[in-house]
Every structure is written in structure tokens, then in C-alpha cells.
Amino acid sequence: MELGFIRIHILHHTAIEPVYGSEFQAELKRHGYEIAFGTLYPIFHRLEKDGYISSKKENVKGKIRKYYNITEAGIAILKQANVKANELVAELNEND
Amino acid sequence: MELGFIRIHILHHTAIEPVYGSEFQAELKRHGYEIAFGTLYPIFHRLEKDGYISSKKENVKGKIRKYYNITEAGIAILKQANVKANELVAELNEND
DNA sequence: TGATATAATATCGATACATGATATAGCTTC
DNA sequence: GAAGCTATATCATGTATCGATATTATATCA
Numbered sequence: 001m002e003l004g005f006i007r008i009h010i011l012h013h014t015a016i017e018p019v020y021g022s023e024f025q026a027e028l029k030r031h032g033y034e035i036a037f038g039t040l041y042p043i044f045h046r047l048e049k050d051g052y053i054s055s056k057k058e059n060v061k062g063k064i065r066k067y068y069n070i071t072e073a074g075i076a077i078l079k080q081a082n083v084k085a086n087e088l089v090a091e092l093n094e095n096d
Numbered sequence: 097m098e099l100g101f102i103r104i105h106i107l108h109h110t111a112i113e114p115v116y117g118s119e120f121q122a123e124l125k126r127h128g129y130e131i132a133f134g135t136l137y138p139i140f141h142r143l144e145k146d147g148y149i150s151s152k153k154e155n156v157k158g159k160i161r162k163y164y165n166i167t168e169a170g171i172a173i174l175k176q177a178n179v180k181a182n183e184l185v186a187e188l189n190e191n192d
Numbered sequence: 193t194g195a196t197a198t199a200a201t202a203t204c205g206a207t208a209c210a211t212g213a214t215a216t217a218g219c220t221t222c
Numbered sequence: 223g224a225a226g227c228t229a230t231a232t233c234a235t236g237t238a239t240c241g242a243t244a245t246t247a248t249a250t251c252a
Binding site: 131132133134135138139142155156157158159160 | 238239240241242246247248249
């Protein structure tokens with residue numbers, strides 16, 4: 001799978017702590033990425049279906065949250081994406 | 097426009113030297129990105145239509161090449177993308 | 193000359209992904 | 223038990239990507 005900025009952010013974040021959709025949308029916004037729920041939730045579903053993250057439902061004051069954590073497979077492609085991102089940045093900063 | 101890795105590579109490269117499609121596909125492949133002509137050419141067209149690159153046809157041994165160069169507007173969004181890419185990489189390398 | 197080869201760009205129909213709007217779920221509180 | 227709240231899910235439409243096929247403009251060579 002070819003990972004874009006959003007998916008890399010998701011995998012990176014789920015590697016640090018459990019993440020749920022609604023809060024994560026706000027987090028992305030703080031970083032300057034506006035993403036619709038209609039985009040974000042299907043991305044989570046797809047990443048889970050492909051085995052890169054796993055979910056656990058939790059009941060917080062009557063609101064169900066679905067916390068996602070990265071899996072081993074997720075860590076693996078995140079590393080690849082990390083390499084690609086570093087290469088890109090190195091190249092961009094080369095000819096300044 | 098939200099720029100992904102491919103578009104950033106295109107803008108960066110056209111900022112350095114004139115670029116044409118077929119050769120650039122090979123260049124991307126060297127960097128580990130496989131992109132179909134059916135994807136690449138429409139991306140060039142769209143970037144040109146939006147004013148981020150401009151083209152000039154050139155006849156090389158009977159084969160027409162369309163060389164693209166970045167425009168002022170292209171330089172501007174490339175800078176923005178550069179900032180985003182640097183932020184991403186900084187974050188990725190934070191918690192190692 | 194004119195048939196064939198070549199390198200490149202362009203386009204097409206099918207599939208996949210993103211979007212904004214709307215619906216659903218599960219508790220709490222009054 | 224109705225209303226409110228937070229969160230997730232889904233839907234119809236629009237946009238992007240793909241692999242395959244068509245088109246273009248010359249060069250080469252019989």
C-alpha cells in the first residue's frame with residue numbers, strides 16, 4: 001500500500017498511544033490537515049482490515065470510543081514510509 | 097490542493113530542470129515509486145491547468161517531448177509542502 | 193517513396209478512494 | 223422515558239488511479 005501523509009500520521013500516532021477517530025481528527029487539524037469523518041473512518045476500517053492497526057471498543061461516559069493500536073505489520077510499513085519521507089525531505093533540502 | 101509524495105516530487109524536480117513524462121516515470125521508479133502513465137500524464141495536465149507548471153513541446157529525433165517547468169505559483173505551494181514534509185519527518189523521528 | 197520501427201504523449205472504461213451530509217448507537221440526566 | 227451528547231457508520235456523488243490501447247511525428251532502410 002502507498003501511504004500518504006494522513007495514513008503515516010495515523011500509524012505513527014497509534015504506535016505511541018491508543019487513538020480514536022473523533023479526537024484524532026482534531027489532532028490532525030492542529031497539524032493543519034482537514035479531514036472529513038467520511039474519509040477518516042473508512043481509512044481506519046481499511047487499515048484495520050489490512051492488519052496494520054487493531055481496535056478495542058471502550059465505553060467512556062456512555063459514548064463508545066473505538067481505540068486503535070498499531071500492529072506488528074503496521075510498524076513494518078510505518079518504517080518503510082519513514083524511510084520514504086526522510087528521502088523526500090533530504091532531496092527537498094538538497095538544492096536550497 | 098493537498099500534495100502527495102508524487103506531486104511534491106514533480107514540483108521539486110521541475111524546479112531544478114525541465115522534466116518530461118516518460119523520463120520522469122523512470123526517475124520516480126528509481127526512487128521506489130511505481131506510477132502508471134495513465135496516472136502520471138493527467139497529473140501533469142492538472143498541475144499545468146492549475147498554473148503550477150508550464151509546458152513547452154520539443155522535437156527530439158522525431159519524438160515529441162513535452163517539457164515542464166515550475167511556475168511562481170508552483171514554487172509557492174512547493175514551499176508549503178516542504179514545510180509539511182519537514183514537520184512530518186520531525187515528528188516521526190521524535191520518539192525513536 | 194513508402195513501410196516499419198520507435199519514443200513519447202493522450203485517452204478510455206473500470207475500479208478505488210475522498211467528500212459532506214445524514215443516520216445510528218449507547219449511555220446520562222432530568 | 224424523552225432529550226441531549228459524543229462518537230461511529232454509511233450513503234450518493236465526485237475525483238483519482240489503473241492498465242490497456244490509440245495516436246503522433248519523425249527516422250531508417252528496402
